[in-house]
Amino acid sequence: IDGKTSVAAMDINYSVIPVRPAGAAWSSVRDMLKYISMELAEGKLPDGTQYIRRETLLARRAPQVPIGKEATYGMGLMVDTKYGTPVVHHGGDMIGFHSDMMWLPEYDVGAVVLTNGNPGWVLRTVFRRKLLEVLFDGRDEADADVASQAKSYYAQLAADRRLLSVPADPAQAAKLARHFHNDALGDIDVRREGGSTVFDFGEFRSEVATRNNPDGSLSFITIAPGIEGFEFVVSDAAGKRLTIRDAQHEYVFIGS
Structure with missing residues (x-):
């Protein structure tokens, strides 16, 4: 990045x-x-x-x-x-x-x-x-x-x-559920490693940064070399829903 x-x-x-x-x-x-x-x-x-x-x-x-x-x-x-x-x-x-x-x-x-x-x-x-x-x-x-x-x-x-906060905003990261699931895409485990926040997808993992968006929403974005740019938008204030989109689909991960 x-x-x-x-x-x-x-x-x-x-x-x-x-x-x-x-x-x-x-x-x-x-x-x-x-x-x-x-x-x-x-x-x-x-x-x-x-x-x-x-x-x-x-x-x-x-x-x-x-x-x-x-x-x-x-x-x-x-x-x-x-x-x-x-x-x-x-x-x-x-x-x-x-x-x-x-x-x-x-x-x-x-x-x-x-x-x-x-x-x-x-x-x-x-x-x-x-x-x-x-x-x-x-x-x-x-x-x-x-x-x-x-x-x-x-x-x-x-x-x-310039738009990214690295490491991820600790206050926002603390609100996240520790585990997320989507029926189509599988699971995400959220881990804290030192001062970093890591999304573990099973097959691969990445540190994430945070970005404050113009519409007031907050995104967690992968920043590991080669897999940077996967954007997960926080869908609720409690940090229990993350949404990722591609050109034609929207996938919601539910936290637990």
Whole structure:
């Protein structure tokens, strides 16, 4: 939350297990480039062996769902024609990890970007543009884009930090029930550790900060590296109800 590099816990990343193969393999740039070489060779290995049937391989790039005017989604691959030549790509995101692989079938060129920090999505997003600039002597926009997005990222981080009380307001934390339950999301145990307030969710845990909101409400917000930003709004003065929301749902935790 202070913009300093910190080691994030891996615990929450294991929640991806039910949707594997997403997030199920560790790799390296070198190994991913070998995979891209196979894609560019339309299914052949370096020794000429046909590893995957060409027709099957290429069928994965066939458009199934439009993504705006210049991109489509096939079977686990996106094809972007924004700059005139097809760029096949797909990335992935987990806490602390952001990646992308891309290749230009018409030019026999591919690239991989793997990052191990949460702001890595900034670099990943612009990397494709940078690759095309280098290949085709394009306008130098990518470097400035990275700098601008990084500046905005850290400015927003600082603005959010100014609104937080760390450690959490002890008077407000003392009002909380020691245990909360929601039928859909499970349990939260509230613990005091030294001067800090910790929400323990079972699979992972985080210190929380407090924030006074413009509407007069109070929020407890997770601040552990990698899982910062889960906001629980105190729903009653007695501290027996906490509400967390996403874009479409509202979940109320009942205290006991």
